[in-house]
Amino acid sequence: MISLVDLSLKLKGEKSVAVICHIRPDGDTIGSAFALALALENLGISAVVACDDALPSRFFFLNPVKEVKRELSGDYSAIIAIDCADITRLGNFCEQFDKHKNTYNIDHHVSNTRYAKTNYVFDNASNCENVLELIDALGAEINGDIANLLAMGVITDTGCFKHKNVTANTLFAAGKLKEKGADLNNIYFNMFAAQSKERAKLFGRTMSKIRYELGGKLAIATILQSDLTEVGAEQSETEGFIDFLMGIHGVEVGICILEIAKNKFKISFRSKSADVNAVASSFGGGGHILASGCQISGEYEEVVDKLTFAVSRELPE
Numbered sequence: 459m460i461s462l463v464d465l466s467l468k469l470k471g472e473k474s475v476a477v478i479c480h481i482r483p484d485g486d487t488i489g490s491a492f493a494l495a496l497a498l499e500n501l502g503i504s505a506v507v508a509c510d511d512a513l514p515s516r517f518f519f520l521n522p523v524k525e526v527k528r529e530l531s532g533d534y535s536a537i538i539a540i541d542c543a544d545i546t547r548l549g550n551f552c553e554q555f556d557k558h559k560n561t562y563n564i565d566h567h568v569s570n571t572r573y574a575k576t577n578y579v580f581d582n583a584s585n586c587e588n589v590l591e592l593i594d595a596l597g598a599e600i601n602g603d604i605a606n607l608l609a610m611g612v613i614t615d616t617g618c619f620k621h622k623n624v625t626a627n628t629l630f631a632a633g634k635l636k637e638k639g640a641d642l643n644n645i646y647f648n649m650f651a652a653q654s655k656e657r658a659k660l661f662g663r664t665m666s667k668i669r670y671e672l673g674g675k676l677a678i679a680t681i682l683q684s685d686l687t688e689v690g691a692e693q694s695e696t697e698g699f700i701d702f703l704m705g706i707h708g709v710e711v712g713i714c715i716l717e718i719a720k721n722k723f724k725i726s727f728r729s730k731s732a733d734v735n736a737v738a739s740s741f742g743g744g745g746h747i748l749a750s751g752c753q754i755s756g757e758y759e760e761v762v763d764k765l766t767f768a769v770s771r772e773l774p775e
């Protein structure tokens with residue numbers, strides 16, 4: 459893998475870059491992409507941010523987060539994938555990325571497949587920690603906007619510093635970002651507390667139907683299309699539901715099953731110790747040991763059976 463110093467030197471040689479967020483963008487990919495783009499712009503390198511999906515409006519409270527490009531037509535000296543474990547996470551930009559002669563992959567997922575010409579993958583809790591170190595290495599200023607963007611990724615990917623992935627480095631990064639002007643409380647409120655009445659209703663409905671398998675070690679929350687339409691909530695509003703499961707006595711693994719189309723489900727995993735990256739990988743997904751995701755097609759009960767079996771093989775006796 460390229461060193462941080464060599465990565466920063468190589469990036470400094472670029473003229474114009476496109477920075478791509480992963481599909482179904484979260485706080486970490488948005489925060490690290492916009493922060494890197496701003497830092498590069500401040501060094502005189504033109505930078506645009508692109509994403510195959512529109513950005514959820516709940517991220518717009520941070521000023522620099524604006525509409526992203528949905529297609530790339532310009533001549534970019536480099537394309538940079540941000541927070542993407544594999545190339546399919548680029549969505550429609552996949553082919554364009556793969557064909558480009560100068561690509562970068564800056565990420566923190568253990569499952570990263572090193573699909574770019576230049577790969578920088580470091581297993582920090584959030585990709586924003588990697589980008590903070592990169593911006594430092596570039597010698598660019600960490601202004602208030604950049605500090606807020608990076609703090610958003612650190613805060614969201616660590617569940618507001620509650621997940622096991624938090625390291626001393628995470629907290630050093632947070633301290634540094636606070637010192638540079640990040641408003642941590644405002645980010646916490648917007649990302650974790652603020653919600654619509656519809657989401658509150660969906661939350662109550664979902665949690666009243668939790669299923670327990672494997673003697674209560676596995677908790678499953680399910681959100682069907684009909685749940686969403688009946689309360690008037692959006693798919694993206696289910697974020698955070700899975701974390702609630704992990705507080706239930708006896709639960710070792712939490713699964714959130716979100717029906718995204720008929721017989722097609724987006725699955726999220728959280729775990730206290732079992733390797734759910736292995737579970738997600740067995741269905742073509744991936745992520746981290748204690749937090750991962752995948753998609754599965756099939757009849758709902760069949761999907762639950764498959765998931766339960768896969769988790770049972772990873773749970774310690």
Ligand SMILES: [Mn+2]
Nearest residue numbers: 486541585615
């Ligand atoms: Mn991330």
